Amino acid sequence: MSEVEVRDLRKRYGRIEALKGVSFSVEEGETLALLGPNGAGKTTTIKIMTGLINQYEGEVYYRGKLFDAYDVAMKKLIGVVPQHNNLDKDLTVYQNLKIHGLLFGLSGRRLDRKIDEVLEFTGLLEHKNRKADELSGGMKRRAVIARALLHDPEILYLDEPTVGLDPAVRRSMWDFIVRLRREGKTVILTTHYIEEADALAQRVLIMDRGRIVAEGEPEELKMKLGRFVLEVETENGIEEEFFKSREEAMERARAINAPVRIREVNLEDVFLRLTGRRIEV
Amino acid sequence: MNGIRAVYYREIVNFKNRWIKVWSASIIYPALFLLAFGYGIGKNAHINGTSYVKFLIPGLITMSSMNQAYGISLEVHISRYYYRLFDEYLVAPIKRWEIVVGEVLYGITKGVIPAVVLLAYAIFAHLGYRLGLDFVVYFLLHLCCFSLLGFIVAMVVRSHADQAAFSTFVMTPMIFLSDTFYPIEKMPPFVRPLGYVFPLTYSTKLIRGSLLGLEVNPLYKFLLLGLALVLFGIALFVARRAEG
Numbered sequence: 185m186s187e188v189e190v191r192d193l194r195k196r197y198g199r200i201e202a203l204k205g206v207s208f209s210v211e212e213g214e215t216l217a218l219l220g221p222n223g224a225g226k227t228t229t230i231k232i233m234t235g236l237i238n239q240y241e242g243e244v245y246y247r248g249k250l251f252d253a254y255d256v257a258m259k260k261l262i263g264v265v266p267q268h269n270n271l272d273k274d275l276t277v278y279q280n281l282k283i284h285g286l287l288f289g290l291s292g293r294r295l296d297r298k299i300d301e302v303l304e305f306t307g308l309l310e311h312k313n314r315k316a317d318e319l320s321g322g323m324k325r326r327a328v329i330a331r332a333l334l335h336d337p338e339i340l341y342l343d344e345p346t347v348g349l350d351p352a353v354r355r356s357m358w359d360f361i362v363r364l365r366r367e368g369k370t371v372i373l374t375t376h377y378i379e380e381a382d383a384l385a386q387r388v389l390i391m392d393r394g395r396i397v398a399e400g401e402p403e404e405l406k407m408k409l410g411r412f413v414l415e416v417e418t419e420n421g422i423e424e425e426f427f428k429s430r431e432e433a434m435e436r437a438r439a440i441n442a443p444v445r446i447r448e449v450n451l452e453d454v455f456l457r458l459t460g461r462r463i464e465v
Numbered sequence: 466m467n468g469i470r471a472v473y474y475r476e477i478v479n480f481k482n483r484w485i486k487v488w489s490a491s492i493i494y495p496a497l498f499l500l501a502f503g504y505g506i507g508k509n510a511h512i513n514g515t516s517y518v519k520f521l522i523p524g525l526i527t528m529s530s531m532n533q534a535y536g537i538s539l540e541v542h543i544s545r546y547y548y549r550l551f552d553e554y555l556v557a558p559i560k561r562w563e564i565v566v567g568e569v570l571y572g573i574t575k576g577v578i579p580a581v582v583l584l585a586y587a588i589f590a591h592l593g594y595r596l597g598l599d600f601v602v603y604f605l606l607h608l609c610c611f612s613l614l615g616f617i618v619a620m621v622v623r624s625h626a627d628q629a630a631f632s633t634f635v636m637t638p639m640i641f642l643s644d645t646f647y648p649i650e651k652m653p654p655f656v657r658p659l660g661y662v663f664p665l666t667y668s669t670k671l672i673r674g675s676l677l678g679l680e681v682n683p684l685y686k687f688l689l690l691g692l693a694l695v696l697f698g699i700a701l702f703v704a705r706r707a708e709g
């Protein structure tokens with residue numbers, strides 16, 4: 185039985201069809217990335233799976249049971265890091281976490297101990313009594329993650345965990361997400377950064393315009409195109425050719441009378457091949 | 466119950482950061498009205514044998530406590546649409562009615578403050594009101610109604626502009642036409658029906674009646690109770706419909 189399964193999710197916002205039939209499943213302990221450009225429907229998918237949207241078509245199952253947004257046990261199973269940091273900005277980190285704890289039925293000493301534990305884990309212990317508004321972008325993001333971890337969820341949703349963070353902070357966030365996986369959590373993350381999906385996910389779902397256009401392990405997806413890309417500068421811009429090995433690519437390069445570059449295939453190439461567009465615009 | 470506790474805790478902690486504003490607003494507005502109307506134009510006036518000041522203070526209590534209770538509207542709206550804090554409630558294992566009750570308790574807490582200030586003044590000035598259980602019951606019902614109304618408006622309106630429009634076209638006329646400063650029976654006949662549409666009229670009549678020891682049409686109690694129940698039903702409906 186899958187840890188989470190969604191079947192044929194559809195969602196309309198007025199005339200916009202945000203999801204046009206999305207189905208996939210996630211296994212226990214797996215890290216899954218939903219990769220796609222702006223507006224692909226990643227956030228909408230997560231909102232449906234976490235009870236933030238209640239008018240939709242299709243079904244969500246947790247461990248084989250139909251998702252019910254009022255089922256206490258099911259809700260406790262999941263932790264959510266939304267795309268936008270929704271901290272109470274005038275409250276301290278501690279107070280923000282306390283509200284979350286109360287919502288999940290924790291209180292008293294046990295809650296205080298849990299708060300210290302997640303703050304320690306996210307490296308925010310020394311900022312416990314600072315106002316949320318005074319934290320840096322990276323610290324805010326970590327505070328939101330600490331909050332999501334407070335009730336010990338087994339399935340964690342991270343909607344664009346590193347959006348807006350500078351590269352160094354992004355790296356440390358990646359290490360952090362890898363640690364979550366080692367703790368045995370099932371992680372479902374969304375991103376529009378190719379390297380992020382590549383670095384973190386065991387399996388990637390490539391989404392575009394409300395549909396899943398490809399699914400598989402990052403290596404497997406790339407292998408379908410080949411391992412190496414030969415970029416050829418032509419009059420109509422850069423054209424790409426795919427090869428199984430570097431040697432084959434070099435051989436072809438020698439035959440062409442134009443500036444060329446050889447590099448490894450990445451998920452961007454996969455996306456480009458499938459949709460004719462690039463992810464990062 | 467976890468939900469009620471969490472929502473109320475959140476509001477109270479935020480409130481503690483702003484308590485000076487609420488307390489001073491609770492003192493300044495009624496004090497100005499009292500000076501202008503009670504001790505100004507109405508100094509030697511009497512209404513049905515009661516001095517005008519004694520008539521006015523219950524109206525000021527209902528008016529200012531209504532403002533405070535209804536005032537949660539703006540806060541709920543901001544925290545929901547601008548800070549997306551509501552999403553935290555929606556992903557939590559709580560029921561939607563717990564959110565409604567938590568916010569209403571907060572509205573009641575805020576609404577009690579001006580009443581405490583005005584009643585303290587009344588005691589100090591030896592105005593001689595009767596403070597009975599009937600007053601407490603009517604006053605709580607009154608605060609429930611306007612907290613619920615504030616919650617509903619916060620969930621239904623799309624923008625600040627809509628919210629401001631509701632204040633201008635509904636809340637402000639209600640303050641002046643609901644038996645608060647001026648007996649509705651003495652108002653020009655063409656505005657009277659409007660006064661009888663506003664729920665504040667009934668809560669003011671009940672609360673003033675209990676404080677002055679006067680007979681009040683018993684129908685009004687049921688009207689107020691019925692209104693509280695209907696508003697609770699609507700609040701629950703809009704809370705259930707809410708999405709993140």
Ligand SMILES: Nc1ncnc2c1ncn2[C@@H]1O[C@H](COP(=O)(O)OP(=O)(O)OP(=O)(O)O)[C@@H](O)[C@H]1O
Nearest residue numbers: 197200202220221222223224225226227228229376
């Ligand atoms: N509340 C809403 N009202 C109307 N349309 C919406 C709403 N939320 C999302 N949409 C639309 O639904 C589509 C999918 O949006 P969604 O937020 O799920 O995309 P996303 O993949 O998360 O994008 P991003 O990378 O920008 O976060 C978009 O076309 C978006 O404009």
Ligand SMILES: [Mg+2]
Nearest residue numbers: 226227228267
């Ligand atoms: Mg998104």
